[in-house]
Amino acid sequence: MTEQIRVLVVDDHPVVRQGLRTFLDVQGDLTVVGEAADGAGCVAAAVELDPDVILLDLRMPDSDGVDALRGLRERGVRARVLVITSFPEAATVLPAVRAGAAGYVYKDVDPPALVAAIRAVHAGHVLLHPEVARLLATGREHSGDRRLTARERDVLAEIARGRSNREIARGLGLSEKTVKTHVSSVLAKLGVQDRTQAALYAVRTGLVNAD
Structure with a gap:
């Protein structure tokens, strides 16, 4: 039997969550174990459900994706986080990466590429959209x-x-x-x-x- 990758979907739009659930659940090795609509809900669901991968939107009301990433780290959640967002600007990207996101893709990603990204992040790889890598490269350098x-x-x-x-x-x-x-x-x-x-x-x- 193929090992199942347990996914938590976090987005403030119900139609997006439902669409992702419908698509991911037909993949042989992926199963959506839960959903959340904001950062606080993400942390609570992750603690309860112990997913392998969290598919996380950044722009959400009340508590956003960066809040979620910080909360996950504080609670010691083991899940790898793949950020999926429409906003490529550095002011949005850099805080998420620094807060512990393991991967970053855009919402216009092709469905097969999204599945591949989830599998790659679950396997322990760091996955960055080329434009995100470019933004990071122009950020503050460390010595x-x-x-x-x-x-x-x-x-x-x-x-x-x-x-x-x-x-x-x-x-x-x-x-x-x-x-x-x-x-x-x-x-x-x-x-x-x-x-x-x-x-x-x-x-x-x-x-x-x-x-």
Whole structure:
């Protein structure tokens, strides 16, 4: 049996939620486990339903997508978040990425591409629309990468490819304990809070490709 990817759909428009549910539920490996209409509802539903992927709109009344991302992080929700929005401007994109979004696509995305994006984010990849990657590239640059050792850069590249500590250790010929130490050092030097933000940094600075 194909492993089911449990999806939570968050959008303030009922017709959008219903359309996404109808489309996603016919995919063999996707199942919509719930819906929410705003950021607070997203956090509550995620805590209750424990989805694998959250498909999140950004512009919603009361509490928006960035509020949701922050709330999810505060509550320790494990789900990967794929932002789907109509607004490409940097003022909207950058806060969402910094708050922990693992992927970012636009609402005019082709349906098969959306399904592929959900699968990719669930698999641990960082997924950015090319225009989003360009916006990030023009944002504030960090100096932390200049303080990384060569080995830490290797580890960061592997993080950006969605590899676990065990996989990184195997690929680089290191112990898992050593990899864990390198990961902690990378996060501290870059001034980021988790592996997803470190991966986004690696993509933005061109250390790895955004595809």
